[in-house]
Amino acid sequence: MKKSVFLGALTVAGLCAGASAAATLDDVTARGTLNCGVTTGLVGFAAPDANGVWEGFDVGVCRAVAAAVLGDPTAVEFVPTTGQTRFTALASGEIDMLARNTTWTFSRDVDLKFEFTGINYYDGQGFMVPRELGVASAKELDGATVCIQTGTTTELNLADFFRVNNINYEPVPIETNAEAQQQYLAGACDVYTTDASGLAATRATFEAPADHVILPEIISKEPLGPLVRHGDNEWGDIVRWTLNALIAAEELGVTSANVEQLATEGTDNPEINRLLGTEGELGAMFGLDADWAVQAIMAGGNYGELFEQNIGESTPIGLARGLNAQWTEGGLLYSPPFR
Amino acid sequence: MTTISDPPARQGFRPSQLIYDTRYRSLTIQVVAMILLMLAASWLVSNTIQNLESLGKDFDFGFLGQSAGYDINQRLIPYENQDTHGRAALVGILNTILVAFMGCALATVLGVIAGVLRLSSNWVVSRLISVYVEGFRNVPLLLWIILIFAVVNESMPHPRDFASTSDMFLNSIAVTRQGTWLPAPIFGNLSGILLIVFLASLVAIYGFRYWARKRQEATGEILPVFRISLALFILPTLIAYFILGMPISLDYPEPGRFRFEGGLLIRNSLIALWLALSLYTGAFIAEIVRSGILSVSKGQSEASFALGLRPNRTMNLVILPQAMRVIVPPLISQFLNLTKNSSLAIAVGYMDVRATLGGITINQTGRELEGMLLLGLFYLVLSLVISGVMNLYNNRVKLKER
Numbered sequence: 001m002k003k004s005v006f007l008g009a010l011t012v013a014g015l016c017a018g019a020s021a022a023a024t025l026d027d028v029t030a031r032g033t034l035n036c037g038v039t040t041g042l043v044g045f046a047a048p049d050a051n052g053v054w055e056g057f058d059v060g061v062c063r064a065v066a067a068a069v070l071g072d073p074t075a076v077e078f079v080p081t082t083g084q085t086r087f088t089a090l091a092s093g094e095i096d097m098l099a100r101n102t103t104w105t106f107s108r109d110v111d112l113k114f115e116f117t118g119i120n121y122y123d124g125q126g127f128m129v130p131r132e133l134g135v136a137s138a139k140e141l142d143g144a145t146v147c148i149q150t151g152t153t154t155e156l157n158l159a160d161f162f163r164v165n166n167i168n169y170e171p172v173p174i175e176t177n178a179e180a181q182q183q184y185l186a187g188a189c190d191v192y193t194t195d196a197s198g199l200a201a202t203r204a205t206f207e208a209p210a211d212h213v214i215l216p217e218i219i220s221k222e223p224l225g226p227l228v229r230h231g232d233n234e235w236g237d238i239v240r241w242t243l244n245a246l247i248a249a250e251e252l253g254v255t256s257a258n259v260e261q262l263a264t265e266g267t268d269n270p271e272i273n274r275l276l277g278t279e280g281e282l283g284a285m286f287g288l289d290a291d292w293a294v295q296a297i298m299a300g301g302n303y304g305e306l307f308e309q310n311i312g313e314s315t316p317i318g319l320a321r322g323l324n325a326q327w328t329e330g331g332l333l334y335s336p337p338f339r
Numbered sequence: 340m341t342t343i344s345d346p347p348a349r350q351g352f353r354p355s356q357l358i359y360d361t362r363y364r365s366l367t368i369q370v371v372a373m374i375l376l377m378l379a380a381s382w383l384v385s386n387t388i389q390n391l392e393s394l395g396k397d398f399d400f401g402f403l404g405q406s407a408g409y410d411i412n413q414r415l416i417p418y419e420n421q422d423t424h425g426r427a428a429l430v431g432i433l434n435t436i437l438v439a440f441m442g443c444a445l446a447t448v449l450g451v452i453a454g455v456l457r458l459s460s461n462w463v464v465s466r467l468i469s470v471y472v473e474g475f476r477n478v479p480l481l482l483w484i485i486l487i488f489a490v491v492n493e494s495m496p497h498p499r500d501f502a503s504t505s506d507m508f509l510n511s512i513a514v515t516r517q518g519t520w521l522p523a524p525i526f527g528n529l530s531g532i533l534l535i536v537f538l539a540s541l542v543a544i545y546g547f548r549y550w551a552r553k554r555q556e557a558t559g560e561i562l563p564v565f566r567i568s569l570a571l572f573i574l575p576t577l578i579a580y581f582i583l584g585m586p587i588s589l590d591y592p593e594p595g596r597f598r599f600e601g602g603l604l605i606r607n608s609l610i611a612l613w614l615a616l617s618l619y620t621g622a623f624i625a626e627i628v629r630s631g632i633l634s635v636s637k638g639q640s641e642a643s644f645a646l647g648l649r650p651n652r653t654m655n656l657v658i659l660p661q662a663m664r665v666i667v668p669p670l671i672s673q674f675l676n677l678t679k680n681s682s683l684a685i686a687v688g689y690m691d692v693r694a695t696l697g698g699i700t701i702n703q704t705g706r707e708l709e710g711m712l713l714l715g716l717f718y719l720v721l722s723l724v725i726s727g728v729m730n731l732y733n734n735r736v737k738l739k740e741r
Contacts, residue, residue: 113394133499133597141597145598151702159408172688173690173699188607
């Protein structure tokens with residue numbers, strides 16, 4: 001009897017703890033920093049520079065959220081995660097959000113209890129091989145040794161692809177991109193497979209990038225985007241609409257250069273005004289300042305600026321916009337209206 | 340409080356005695372400690388249930404029956420990516436047991452040799468072994484695993500460098516940076532009989548040794564046991580092999596487009612892990628063996644020399660049997676260490692149970708708690724089995740006190 005009373009008290013205490021843990025926004029504000037999970041290092045997407053400052057395309061999303069919530073794009077604690085540790089880190093609350101080339105899949109959304117807040121890069125899985133092998137198609141890879149990051153969707157796609165095409169391969173499981181790069185260059189595997197953007201980013205760091213070809217086959221859809229835990233819808237909204245703000249800003253022509261001017265002077269376009277907080281109460285609806293989007297855009301620029309600076313064609317990684325162009329330019333990027 | 344002269348029985352029991360009376364105090368403390376322990380445990384359990392609930396997760400082992408979807412490169416039992424997570428875990432378990440067994444065997448051999456040689460009167464030999472022992476004991480195992488893996492990976496030729504079988508060692512063995520290819524045995528129809536012959540010769544060896552020992556005890560005559568055992572080990576099987584028309588043939592590896600086709604591949608991940616675990620644990624075993632030998636009084640070997648026994652016979656018949664009593668108990672814990680350390684396999688991508696059940700399966704299904712519990716349970720059972728078997732051996736060699 002006494003024990004059940006005690007357990008009941010524990011249950012109540014546990015529920016309170018659970019309820020308070022759900023308000024991620026309060027935690028982040030109280031802490032003063034955003035804990036953002038990123039990769040252990042993939043140049044262009046998330047990697048520390050020579051001074052130890054994290055930079056990249058995924059890092060840009062973290063900084064935008066920190067700027068929107070805290071008004072300071074540098075108030076981010078970057079937590080490097082591997083393919084295997086990322087979900088545990090998010091589920092356990094070690095990080096507030098994950099922006100780490102993570103593919104939106106049904107089971108991760110539904111079964112692993114995460115909430116994907118959008119797509120910041122439309123990707124697909126590709127293969128990279130040394131040019132000297134003379135391989136022109138992934139279907140010629142019968143018997144090849146393939147380096148693969150464990151715990152990823154690419155691992156499952158790879159098994160499916162070779163199974164469907166009825167060819168054999170030899171998987172070499174590795175933990176991080178850096179490890180894959182070392183093993184691939186050492187010749188411990190013939191092929192490296194991951195998302196095509198990751199292949200391009202990895203190849204850009206090689207001494208002789210031209211000696212390696214990325215095969216034409218894209219064997220899967222890999223919509224990559226930031227994600228948060230299930231159960232805190234307000235926090236999910238903040239991350240989702242920060243990403244949408246970056247995408248909408250590009251579409252509406254708002255850049256890091258002109259955002260301040262547009263915000264102070266106001267414009268004729270009501271949607272820009274609502275986005276920048278000079279009209280309406282969008283920020284207050286999810287508990288942020290009116291200029292949340294201005295802060296987010298100033299952190300690293302709009303979506304297009306982030307893309308060009310980190311992974312675009314002028315960078316060594318050299319990715320074309322492709323599917324990641326705005327819907328007005330034939331791509332898939334499409335932000336719901338700010339209304 | 341009562342005075343000493345008061346008979347306790349007449350006082351009856353009062354609650355304060357639980358604290359002030361030494362007869363009851365220890366009980367009180369134990370009961371309180373027990374209650375606190377139970378509360379802590381129930382808090383842990385209910386907290387876990389709460390947290391799982393707030394994450395919207397339940398506690399369910401059903402994931403073991405779902406299709407795994409990933410491939411494993413080293414399989415001791417048939418497995419393909421449509422098989423279940425449970426079977427993938429089993430493949431990993433067998434891989435763990437394989438490397439643990441190989442590691443324990445090699446570490447014991449290395450350790451016994453190094454332990455004996457470290458006591459050698461040859462200065463160069465004993466110093467060299469000291470360098471080995473101290474070097475391996477004092478550097479973390481993970482570094483050795485990665486170092487050995489890097490060495491085998493970087494220093495060996497690429498499989499593509501082998502144009503034809505003539506580039507291979509004995510035309511059949513290829514050591515490459517992806518692994519070592521060996522000819523694989525193919526068992527024909529009559530190979531079962533061959534196995535029976537081999538088992539029979541093992542029984543014969545055991546019988547012969549038993550008979551030789553009885554004979555030596557009775558007559559004092561020493562038979563060449565080792566040579567006859569070796570002959571029994573090889574000859575009957577060899578003769579049967581040719582009589583049965585060579586039922587076991589070899590499948591030679593042939594250079595293919597990317598790598599070798601056919602043959603048996605021993606992956607560098609296995610080789611690196613095996614060597615690193617063996618060398619590392621071997622260094623510890625060497626110290627255990629050395630301490631065991633030093634524990635045997637010098638008078639024993641002097642007495643044995645006085646009887647005219649040669650040094651190697653002295654070591655085998657007088658010193659080591661006595662040293663074993665000191666060696667075996669710490670040896671068991673080294674075997675357990677090696678087995679548990681094999682979970683460092685992840686560093687070189689060896690697919691042990693940590694990598695399958697405790698890695699990819701957990702990651703793909705999100706069942707961290709269940710997976711880790713199963714993993715912990717597996718290592719617990721494996722450790723208990725190893726120490727159980729070794730304790731049986733220990734009971735045989737330890738000093739019988741009558």
